[in-house]
Amino acid sequence: MAEEPAGVIQILRTQKAKLIEILSADADFVLQHADSRSLLSRSGYQQVKACHIPSEKVRDLLDNVIQRGPKAAQGLLELLKDQALQETFPMLSYVKDLQVNTLSSETLKRTKSAPGLQETIPSKRICNNGSHLVTEKQLMTVACAIGRSWREIGRQALDIRSVKLEEIEEDHSLHKERVFAMLRHWRNTQREKATATYLHSLLSQNDWALTSESIDFLLETD
Structure with a gap:
């Protein structure tokens, strides 16, 4: 099976x-x-x-x-x-x-019947520390705030390998799309750790020409 x-x-x-x-x-x-x-x-x-x-x-x-x-x-x-x-x-x-120790089929079936919860099961949108995983809408907003230093941010702040950044650059012609793809790659690799607050902390560790106003929205709660 x-x-x-x-x-x-x-x-x-x-x-x-x-x-x-x-x-x-x-x-x-x-x-x-x-x-x-x-x-x-x-x-x-x-x-x-x-x-x-x-x-x-x-x-x-x-x-x-x-x-x-x-x-x-x-x-x-x-x-x-x-x-x-x-x-x-x-x-x-x-x-x-190895055995799968995640949610059973019955649990998933019950979850699908609950409005708004179907998407939260595989992605674990709420982490153990109570912080929400960063959303694509938030990533796009951050992407709009990041300028020419996006590669340095990717390598040094987000720990993304240069070969991956080059692949992203080849696949996307528009600057905003490149930055968004980079941020989404970071979220996919970080999985449960990819909270909005964690992303904010990474982007705040150095002077990336990002104003606090451009990323502080990541600290807001629903």
Whole structure:
């Protein structure tokens, strides 16, 4: 039986560090098998292939697959259970016993009947600390406030790799769209940590030519 859509992504996230440690022994082998199953987009494949550090290559591969959604994540989990990978990486044997420990189907069914809550289950819009995850509307407002220093902000404040910023720059011709894509990438990688207050703190750590008025709205509560 296939795992719950939200659950399979959660499995990959929680096991990410361990998978990087195991699969780094032969990152190219994993990449080729993942590509043979079309788990990566063309641009994603080229991005991962261009990385020469095994641990970073595996990290980028996992990130790319997770970002493509539950179907790709399920495909990767099945690949990790495949005999070829199990024989190449004996320490992967534990993957076959992993169980989804996220919301049950019954819980999801009840949630879908509650107005306004369907979207909050997979994305966990309210974090443990009570802060709301930053919304796309807020990201767009921030994007409008960020100027030419967007690459420096991406690298230094948001810890986004240069190759990803270059990919964003190639994919989007308009400045605002580039900055928005960068911020959305940050939110997707940070997941539950991507709160409005956390983004505000990152953007406030240095002089990025951002006025406090342009980002203080991130501290406002609903």
